[in-house]
Amino acid sequence: MKRRLLLVSNSTLHGGGYLEHCQQEIQEFFGKQVKRILFVPYALHDRDAYAKTARGKLQSLGYEVDSIHEASDPVEAVRKAQGIFIGGGNTFRLLKTLYDHNLVSEIQKRVLQDGVPYMGSSAGTNVSTVSINTTNDMPIVYPPTLAAIGLVPFNINPHYLDHNPQSKHMGETREQRIQQYHEEPDTPSVLGLREGSMLLVEGDKATLLGSTKARLFSRGKPPTEYEPGSDLSFLLAEGK
């Protein structure tokens, strides 16, 4: 499988600029062969402003940016893309828009069959997985399904957050929410990517990158922690 993915937890790390904390990984990921990146701004309402932000940053790293919302034919834009970057925002809005434009299967085909490199951050990471069942976002719109692009056979929880024992808030912790997901039958593993971490997938190899540990939840097992640099390739064999 030619698959190449860079799945980032968050676009902006506290105190830093947009995509600043992962800019080196982005350059290594897209390399010098990719000249133009197709940006997908559907997760935010103001697509022009979002494309401007992404374009500014990626140009500074040496890449031209085409925003899919400016294309007359979005499916054709995916067919021609050298590289794809789906940005964060609201995951429900993003997935619904991808389905509205018939892009889910097209992106899947381009990435899995043609080896087009795919980068996602936050919501863009969520939609790359089995489903958006483990998004943190508010369901502001109703997508036709929660099934997503399925570039990996497990789910991710971006912006993974440890419980703050000082908090007096009584809403469920992130861990409790993911455990509720695993109370449902046949649910895949969930990789909790803390802010600052990202997953690099190359074919059948997956590596944790970034500055923070990740927490893995698998149905019926206690959660486990992984340090940056860990080989998480076993996750790609899930469900096989």
Added chain:
Amino acid sequence: MKRRLLLVSNSTLHGGGYLEHCQQEIQEFFGKQVKRILFVPYALHDRDAYAKTARGKLQSLGYEVDSIHEASDPVEAVRKAQGIFIGGGNTFRLLKTLYDHNLVSEIQKRVLQDGVPYMGSSAGTNVSTVSINTTNDMPIVYPPTLAAIGLVPFNINPHYLDHNPQSKHMGETREQRIQQYHEEPDTPSVLGLREGSMLLVEGDKATLLGSTKARLFSRGKPPTEYEPGSDLSFLLAEGK
């Protein structure tokens, strides 16, 4: 309209016991005429344990409890109910189960036409509104629609949480999430009920109760704050 609702933000307040912070309001709400309350535990996985908790608390306040998951015919249980209490947990799981058992329209009819008192807490408050578009919960299952029981013409965000300026977490604040909802067309007002607050609805009168302020979000307007005791009846006229 005979409608009587007690919509509680949260079942447990920090440092207190289950339903302790609202026990006086519960007794005033159900009064002495209601002898038995129909409890709906669908939002949590372990329904037996949940029914036991609810039964223990409500019995101490003078009410017998029938849990709908123990009824051979849940629709018939709603038809015979003197009072209904839907507890918190995962809102997606709750709404899906209500639809699976054909209970949404039956509960609506009993409450709006027959005047059966309805109490909800957290997820049980969410499902009483127009839709669950403003839940905080993880979409662990896929309900057939986000439209809910519709006992009031607006939405509620339970466990409403103010932004902590000390936080280094970069996920959207609650206010930003609700504002993203209002970027979508034709979206109703959202009442942010902080933990400790609740809304009492009697016919066309709505009153904020409890110990904390509520924050109201209406599309295209700046948010506004309401003190406990505020008359929020204008929200019931929304969409008319």
